[in-house]
Amino acid sequence: MKNKIATIRQHINDNVKLIIVTKNQSTQDIHKIYSFGEHNFGENKVQELLKKQKELPKDINWHFIGHLQTKKVKLIAPFVHLIQSVDSIKLLQKINKCAGINNRKIDCLIQIKISKDANKSGFSQKEALELFQTQYEHDFPNISLKGIMCIGTLTNDISITINEFQAMKNISCRIPIKKPILSMGMSKDYRIACQEGSNMIRIGSGVFQ
Numbered sequence: 402m403k404n405k406i407a408t409i410r411q412h413i414n415d416n417v418k419l420i421i422v423t424k425n426q427s428t429q430d431i432h433k434i435y436s437f438g439e440h441n442f443g444e445n446k447v448q449e450l451l452k453k454q455k456e457l458p459k460d461i462n463w464h465f466i467g468h469l470q471t472k473k474v475k476l477i478a479p480f481v482h483l484i485q486s487v488d489s490i491k492l493l494q495k496i497n498k499c500a501g502i503n504n505r506k507i508d509c510l511i512q513i514k515i516s517k518d519a520n521k522s523g524f525s526q527k528e529a530l531e532l533f534q535t536q537y538e539h540d541f542p543n544i545s546l547k548g549i550m551c552i553g554t555l556t557n558d559i560s561i562t563i564n565e566f567q568a569m570k571n572i573s574c575r576i577p578i579k580k581p582i583l584s585m586g587m588s589k590d591y592r593i594a595c596q597e598g599s600n601m602i603r604i605g606s607g608v609f610q
């Protein structure tokens with residue numbers, strides 16, 4: 402696992418943040434990765450995240466990267482580092498409320514539905530831009546929007562992947578925040594993503610398999 406992480410780091414710039422996706426992995430293996438100095442982990446299920454957060458060191462930055470049900474926001478609101486997968490206004494409202502209850506601001510990314518894949522969720526490109534261009538701080542004072550995230554289409558056709566990542570980069574250049582996070586790229590496509598301007602990649606199988 403250590404070698405795999407080193408190889409990934411060789412292929413990316415220092416400005417790209419590596420998030421290790423720990424879903425389906427044992428606490429023991431995650432702890433091993435932690436001991437290599439990795440402190441940014443991603444989970445896509447609330448129950449699994451809660452269990453691991455309890456058992457593992459408290460200085461881990463936990464990223465939530467899956468579909469988040471509004472009724473479960475309160476469970477992760479006290480500690481979550483970055484919710485990468487905000488896919489509706491309703492969810493944003495709930496996160497805002499739970500952040501307030503916990504006396505904190507929660508950092509979020511807006512998930513963009515970039516893939517034509519019908520079962521992917523997220524904002525359309527237009528909806529996302531509209532959100533960033535409105536005075537969202539007024540409606541969501543306890544949320545800090547940091548940028549955007551996507552899950553690219555799973556395909557062997559590189560031109561589809563490049564098109565999607567270029568569209569994402571284009572949006573990130575148009576949102577009125579300083580140095581927006583552009584979270585795109587997974588084990589199979591992170592090198593293309595970084596060529597197209599990603600500054601945050603989420604790697605699971607590429608580290609653990």
Ligand SMILES: *Cc1c(COP(=O)(O)O)cnc(C)c1O
Binds near residue numbers: 422552589603606
């Ligand atoms: C599982 C997952 C990843 C990691 O995928 P790999 O192909 O295993 O690297 C990244 N992002 C999200 C949202 C995921 O659910």
